[in-house]
Amino acid sequence: MRLLRLLFSLMYRPRVEGLHLVPERGAVIVAANHLSFYDSVVIPLVVPRRVVFLAKAEYFERGRLRRWWFRATGAVPVRRGDGRAAQGALDAAVEVLAGGGAFGIYPEGSRSRDGRLYRGRTGVAWLALTSGAPVVPVALAGTGALPRRTRITVRFGEPLHCTGLPGDPRARRAATDEIMAAIGALSGQDRADRYNTHPGGTGTPSAAKGSVSSP
Known part of the structure; x- marks a missing residue:
């Protein structure tokens, strides 16, 4: 991974802001906007922990x-x-966090194909409220043009500490909206006041508590 990080940095020269806000150790949820399959490549390459x-x-x-x-x-x-x-x-994510790991999630559920930031699904809040892990909001820009040479920006925000009971839908909704507001403030994207859906009419894997996303 060290060599890949070096090659990625030399090739794309990403602009990375606020990386110091990601805890070096301990459980943390990294919640990002979702523009491209490559988001799940870029974040692990710029964050110096798994x-x-x-x-x-x-x-x-x-x-x-x-x-x-x-x-x-x-x-x-x-x-x-x-x-x-x-x-x-969801259970696998809780295990990662219980072991002191960092877990990445896209609250929108699937990639934005028009560049707007969609309403967040509440799986991210359920994870935060269940695990007690802080949530670091992340804004990505430029990843939609990868793998072509392009300027990429990755901007990390202040960790958020969600409060409430994981079984309370209102607490999950409030925490999710707080997380999405933080991502939106970092990204500057136009907001879409609805959920994103996967092409073909199906969303990402979902549960009663919300959605956990895959690239």
Whole structure:
């Protein structure tokens, strides 16, 4: 990973702001806007600790380079459209955080194809309220043009400490809205007052508590 980080930095010269706001150790949720498949490549390459993301199960089944990358970064495979798999993804995320790890999530649920920031799904708040981990908001810009040479910006914000009970829908909604407001302030994106959906009419894996996203 050290060599990959160096090569990535030399090739793209990303502008990284607020990296010191990501705790060097201990449980943390990294919550980002979602513009591209490459978001799950960029964040692990700029953060100097392992950030575990969910990844579609098919990424582990085909494509040697993709398979290697997601295994190397400790990604958790998940299948879309399966409620039991979604709950398993939530449970896997809690395990990562319980072990003092960093877990990456896209509260929008799927990639924005028009550049707007969509309403957040409440899985991110459930994780924060269940684990007690702080949430570091992240704004990505320029990743939609990858892998072409382009200027990338990754901006980290102040950690958020969510309060309330994970079983309280109002607490989850309030915490999610707070997280999305922080991401929006960092990204400057126009806001869409609705949920994003995956092409074809299906969202990302979801559970009663909300959605946990994969690239």
